Ligand SMILES: Nc1ncnc2c1ncn2[C@@H]1O[C@H](COP(=O)(O)OP(=O)(O)O)[C@@H](O)[C@H]1O
């Protein structure tokens with residue numbers, strides 16, 4: 001096996017007595033996507049900051065592209081790109097000017113910078129917008145120019161801190177496609193996210209982090225399997241029919257959770273084959289439903305099964321930055 005391109009070994013970061021990152025270790029092979037998944041305040045950004053030389057680990061070590069972040073920070077920086085959580089581009093410059101600025105900072109020749117800027121603008125569907133100031137960009141365009149800027153020096157390793165938080169569903173999917181293309185071209189990607197579906201879509205391996213500690217590592221599928229099987233969910237149209245519907249559905253699936261206020265019946269672990277039987281039984285009884293389908297475990301389900309508390313409860317205990 002070739003050496004991992006990103007490697008964290010027992011990373012710890014303390015702020016005073018508070019341990020923000022607590023003994024985090026992982027390895028990312030070349031050309032793969034690693035997802036750091038966790039709620040607000042879990043320690044994702046702090047981990048990324050240590051991996052990208054922006055914060056000094058209290059203890060432990062990390063290597064990027066074979067270079068040590070503590071002793072070879074310049075070589076690390078030259079090998080990687082970073083799209084931080086907040087926007088990093090200059091609002092008052094155009095997209096093209098932002099690209100050129102960063103290209104110049106890297107010391108690339110002027111003609112090369114121009115060529116790469118044009119390429120990136122085209123690749124991110126920003127050719128036209130390239131001449132507009134970033135201030136006027138939509139949320140999705142902003143994330144794309146952020147990402148384009150972090151790619152100007154052709155980094156072998158890319159760190160993305162919550163790349164799609166705050167984007168509308170369509171922009172998210174578009175960005176996912178761009179990221180898949182990058183990985184296909186050989187880039188190694190570490191991304192942080194609060195969303196299991198994002199990790200699921202993009203990551204080869206995921207590490208779940210909570211209170212600075214890794215609580216699970218594996219493929220997205222392995223994580224979802226740990227958190228219990230898919231549920232079958234029925235949303236009954238009328239409030240007063242919920243009890244009758246519950247009796248009927250219970251007759252098919254056995255174990256059932258009933259949320260009367262939400263008019264929702266949830267059968268954990270039910271099989272897809274039971275969908276049609278439930279549809280038939282409810283239809284036969286003249287009960288209308290708004291929705292009937294399978295629901296895969298969410299990040300909250302994963303969290304709940306791993307930690308005994310939901311991701312939201314965790315966030316509420318933390319004071320956000
Ligand atoms: N510079 C800092 N000083 C003190 N506490 C910090 C600092 N940076 C982050 N923290 C705390 O460390 C924890 C992890 O933060 P962060 O890494 O930003 O989490 P995430 O990115 O997963 O939301 C949080 O409780 C946060 O408040």
Ligand SMILES: [Mg+2]
Nearest residue numbers: 044045046085
């Ligand atoms: Mg963060």
